[in-house]
Amino acid sequence: MTELPKTFDPAEIESRWYSHWEEKGLFAPERPGADPWTLVNPPPNVTGSLHIGHALDNTLQDVLVRHARLKGKDARWVVGTDHAGIATQMVVERQLNAKQQKRTDFTREEFVAKVWEWKEESGGEITQQLRRLGCSMDWANERFTMDEGFSKAVLKVFVELYNTRKPDGSSLIYRDKRLVNWDPGLGTAISDLEVETVEVKGNFWHLRYPLEDNSGFIQVATTRPETMLADMAVAVHPGDERYAALVGRQVRLPITGRLIPIIPDEHADPELGSGAVKITPGHDFNDFEVGRRAGIEARDMLNMLDAKARITQTSDGLIPEELLGLDRFEARKLVVERLKAEGFLVPYVDKEGAEHDSEPRTIQTPYGDRSNVVIEPWLTDQWYVDAATLAKPAIEAVRSGATRIVPKSWEKTYFNWMENIQPWCVSRQLWWGHRIPAWFGPAKRGAGLSYFEADAPFEIFVGETWEDIQGQAAETYGCDPTMIVEEGSFQEAAESNDSRDLHADRIFLWRDTDVLDTWFSSALWPFATMGWPDEIPSPLRGEGGRGEVGRGAEAPAAGTAPLPTHSPEGRGLLGGRYPNDVLISGFDILFFWDARMMMQGLHFMKEVPFKTLYLHGLVRAADGQKMSKSKGNVVNPLGLIDRYGADALRFFMAAMESQGRDIKMDERRIEGYRNFATKLWNAARFAQSNGIGASTTPHAPAADLAVNRWIIAETIATVQALDLALADLRFDEAANTIYQFTWSRFCDWYLELIKPVLQFDVDVDKAEPTANAIETRQVAGWVLDQILIMLHPFMPFITEELWSKMGARKRELIVADWPVTDAQALDPEAAREIDWLIRLVSEIRAARTELNVPPAARLPLYVRDQSSETGDRLVRQRQVIARLARVDFGQEETFEGGALQVVVEEATFVLPLGGVVDLEAERTRLSKAIAAAEKERDGLAGRLGNPSFVERAKPEAVEKARADHAEKAAEAERLAAALARLG
Template sequence: MTELPKTFDPAEIETRWYSHWEDRGLFAPERPGAEPWTLVNPPPNVTGSLHIGHALDNTLQDVLVRHARLKGMDARWVVGTDHAGIATQMVVERQLNEKQQKRTDFSRDEFVAKVWEWKAESGGEITQQLRRLGCSMDWANERFTMDEGFSKAVLKVFVDLYRQGLLYRDKRLVNWDPGLGTAISDLEVETHDMKGSFWHLRYPLEDGSGFIQVATTRPETMLADMAVAVHPSDARYAALVGKNVKLPITGRLIPIVTDEHADPELGSGAVKITPGHDFNDFEVGKRAGFKPGEMLNMLDAKAAIAQTSDGLIPPELIGMDRFEARKAVVARLKAEGFLIPHVDKDGGEHDAEPRTIATPYGDRSNVVIEPWLTDQWYVDAATLAKPAIEAVRSGATRIVPKSWEKTYFNWMENIQPWCVSRQLWWGHRIPAWFAEDGSIYVAESEAEAQAQAGVARYGEGWEEADEVALTQDSDVLDTWFSSALWPFATMGWPDEDVKALGRYPNDVLISGFDILFFWDARMMMQGLHFMGDVPFKTLYLHGLVRAADGQKMSKSKGNVVNPLGLIDQYGADALRFFMAAMESQGRDIKMDEQRIAGYRNFATKLWNAARFAQSNGIGASATLEPPAAELAVNRWIIAETVATVQALDLALADLRFDEAANTIYQFTWSRFCDWYLELIKPVLNEDAVHHPWMGEETRAVAGWVLDQILVMLHPFMPFITEELWSKMGPRDRDLIVSNWPRVDAVSIDPAAAADINWLIRVIGEVRAAKNELGIAPGVMLTAYSRGANQETERRVNAFYTALRKLARVQDVHHQAAPEGGALQIVVDEATFVIPLGDVIDLEAEKARLTKAIAAAEKERDSLAGRLNNPSFVEKAKPEAVEKARADHAEKAAEAERLSAALARLG
């Protein structure tokens, strides 16, 4: 046994123990013959740093993996980073810009080499930060989505999907980021409400018989209009359907078509259709018979005006920025009489109607996103989604919380083709080669592609002919495509049979709900298709960590919380415990630094309990099973420990992290520290002098219980528990690879439990009553029992020492109490009457309580009135309503507590 310092210092302990665990390879799955248990970490961007969401996500994962490891499983927690195509390329380009250089100053290979140099020097900072959080990941097998083995898996999946007809090249609309010059995913688009305008336009009919009115928030797109749509049931336009309008500025003739997209109740009921620049219009255009290859594109990659294929855009507009072109188009429409002025409520005329418009921005470039018609690679997601839908319906994968299933099904059943190509230099380059005749050859290597091209052009004897000139596609794959392979490509696939090795499927995946579609669902699709089985048996979706006032954290709001700062201040254990204790099956978590401080106090309390144990000769337990015990207090704490282990196992099996954390917290703080250690003090001191066996038994039981606490608490607070484990006595192994408590066969003594629970209630009631009445805790009182049965009289006699030491009740007489004011405490059938005439002024105390009750009730009722007022609840700020509810609950509880104190005085 090594004496513990007086002060608990998290920083020193955390650094020392993490290095110890990692240096000795204790995170590695190396238990031959043990049941495999696998979890993969959602790979953070290689450019990233630990944020509060990572702290939540990784804490929950570490709780599960440490629990599985302690249960004797061959626990594997795969760690790695994502190459983060756009983010990483931007980082390196910014570094070049600082040197007055740009990407295009280099060849593609030279630039990619610079990215690899950056990764070697600066990439992966977050992996060091995950260590600070205490994540017990298998660092010896760290993966990267661009490493050689993973890249091999990516190429195989792309080629196989292409050959199976599930991956193809197509011309469709994408979210185009003009700032980055690439297509981006929906996840990378942020929508902001912006002040904008709504212009009303006249489109003249070809025959000169009149106009049809349309409206738009983007008048420049009229340069690529291909139709005007009206609703099939709109009688106003029935005679015009099939006729043409002659577009202003371009003079293009476009048809009037019917489509249910047009809403007769909205505006004029007629809608301009620009299929090359609007997602809804694209679908309308297809229904009207336009093939994507025929749709007009009026923008280049930088969102400047480009000539359409019909050559009808005036030359003076070509090359103009889209927003400058907007001004020019509006001015020309106005000059030529095609702009309908907006009349405001005061009769004033304006070019446009002011509107608030939901505008899409690139989350990294902060540039307005354009729907852009371009050739990209797509995966047939609808086909791949069908088995993934069935897997959840059948229960092969369960989603927790179950409420997310509806969202999952809705998205998967309406899934669109998945655009997997990006116009970047950093990433997995698409394994497709183009010949001069337009043929495409998809293969895992250029040599394979050359073989395909040779056979296609020259037949089987192509080897003797000249090679075909091939050019590899310059695009790279979307990072979501590669990360969708994470559950099996990290395990050695395709070179190893990862299912046979027990590495697939994963047992659980923990993920934020915000990437359910972008990552989780795509892993389901790819895993089922290539492995024939679900990638994970359980998908747990957690909520967001929000600021204390409930707002979403953002740099612009200045309310972002740095988890590393919290670790510096309170220790990783306290932050981890907060995350677990607050995680309630998918609900958002509000930051509460006071609670983190409270969990730091919890760690300190455990530390002091261990110091108390050491000072009383209590050390490491010699057995996994509880020691034999005769004393009721020891048999009680053994029963409480068994119940805690069982409750904790059940909570973790159900992924109820808050319940699990609260279970071990309450047992440690209340049952063990506050009650058991207090109850055994007399046994360790006075009683042990006369009955040495009592002290020996109690030390053995206390040591065993403390050991079980350290093991149960370890998944949540790994650092302090490992430190205490090492200091309490000699061990044959570190706590991280120790054994979970074995309690299934432990016999429980209900009578002992009933006795101690009775004793705790009596002591608790006396202490609470003293506190309510302002009586000093150390004041000795005398009690008289009324209505006590033989069992209660036996307990009073048996626990006389504890009642005297802890309740400060020096005598309990089984007879009528003297006349006069007294405190009354009811426990089961007995009423304990405690005369107070010599202790306090009863009448004054009754008056004080009566006045305090009235004040509390008045405030309670006033707050209830506000909360029952719909106007307040609906119009006040949410945080004001929440505070009113909290204050109401506090005053209601205060009134109830004071009333109970008054009632006790009789």
């Protein structure tokens, strides 16, 4: 046993123990024959830093993996980082800009090399921060989504999806022209997750579109008047009688003079505005669908913007010259000016009768979360995954229970999205990422000669290697593979192929310049991290060489071989690591990541990727608002760790995580859990000072004393409740279970109840400890050990430190054995006696406090109407009651005056107060306090009974009023009981 310092210092303990665990490989101990248990960490961006959401997510995961490890399972927590295409490329480009350089100053290969250099030098800061949180991840097998092995999996998935044909002959991956969220600042398509919708003060412009014969006009409204340059129709509702005669006629657009039809479509709402809607299918998602329903092919939809959101000429050449090349917002001003000058702008009349060019409105405007540029729906050629086909098995997997979603309430959202899923755009216009393994070549026309034409459809070839591509192209063009040559770009290939006889000369192909969306690669995380698709996986980090789609790094250290794809013991897919046992993620990536893992896992592994999907909420500011940098309410978890320690922050996260609810940040609670750690520390110091040390057995010691039989039973009941709560993923219930047992049952009561036994522990005749003292020390040491083990998943650092200091151990706590639960150790008789004892002492203490009895005063105690059972208990617990309640047992009631009375079960316990308390003054004080509490109670009740207050006040104000009412009602009741006790 090593004496504990008086002061608990989290910082010193945390750094020392984490290094020890990692250096000894204790996060993934060798456990041959043990049941595999696997959890994969949502890979954070390699550019990222730990935020409060990460702290929640990773705490919950660590609780589960540490629990599984203690249960003896072969538990692995797979860790890695995502290459974060957009974010990482932005970081490196900013560094170049600081040196007066830009990306295009370099070749693609040179720029990618610079990204790798940045990654080696600066990337992955978040992995160090996860260590500070105490995450017991399998760092020896850390993954990166651009690792050579992982890149191989990405290539295989893309190629196989492209080569998988549906009954209609289409592929599961295909190239199509559709609208995407286009970020003009970054010059790439982005996902919905990367779009932030912001309320901005904008305008509504009302426009007149004249009928072709100038017999009238139709009025429309828009927040983006510049898009009228690419309008292709005006839609009215089929049932809107106002426009029935106009359907099928044409209007002539102002400025461009383009003739466009008036079409019927239910997208037009007769109740909104004029009921007529301008349709710009190339620049609005709703309009795109309207255009397709009207029979307009995507290739024929007009595009009026370039990649930088500048006005470009449409295919019909009708946009005036002076608008070309203007930024969209500059063009907006000029378009409005021309519409007004030509009489096509309808003025807005305000309440005072004044006219304005536009109507002020608050507009929901999409911004790129990284570029902070307004996002533009843009018509472009991209690669898409047929998500609707892949979603069907994923829907059935949840319906059948193969994967359960917790909380179950999220199932409805999951089904609704999956059943209405849209094609998934997986291409991005970046240089950093998994480059799409597709090459293009000149169109092949029948059996005759083929010529390159820039506007003709291209032949597409998809393969994992250049040799695959050469073979496919040679077969298509009917030539020898050596004739197939790769050019560096479309422009170079165009020049080389121009007007050449493809049978007489070489055929030049060019590779797609796009890379894959990072969600595409991270969707493979549950199985690609395990070495798939190799039967004997290559090392988890590459073995040298830097390729276009992946780059090697150092091989794993000795003893950290990759997980096998197939277990020789027949443990199942990927060595029993697939399906993963559970996935924990925020609800906000249910569709972007979780659902896509379901789709890819079922398609390639023919099995769900995880058995359980747990979706946690958001961590919000103390006032319930969403955290954001703009609001200045973001909380840095590393700062909280500096102030209170990682254990306190982790316990807060677990204790506040209630299924289906967001967490409100409350630093006072974190401070409270730091105090909880200190209380445990002091309890261990008390144990050491009283000769209580490490237990030598995992089983409960034999016990005769009721207090020891009681605490053993309480311990076992706590283990059972904790296991059940964790099995149900009720983190708050699990944390509260161990908290209440440790603080209340063990520290507050058991250690107090055994002090008399330890105080009088020497048998005077034999000059050695009594049997009761020996038994109590053994039981107390065993219970403290069980607490450390149960608390370890939540508070790993302090528990490991105390475990090491309480006595000699065979191994560290992180790889100890979970407590053994023996139902035979449950002792109802002992439980009844100690619960009775606790109630009695608590009632006397509370009554003394309410009646202002001085803490040091010892009161005589008389007992009335006691049963024989109570009498026996009083004999056994006499010393404890006298010490804890500060009473002296009397024989006969000989007192006069008022007395404090407490009733516990059938007996009445009387404590005379004469000479200790001024009874009349106390009655007066209590009466006034009761009246004040009742007045406040009734006032709050009146406010809560007022419908106007309940309906109009802020929810937090109503909630506070209810809490205050309950508090005052309880206070009045408690004080009235105290007054009644005076007799």
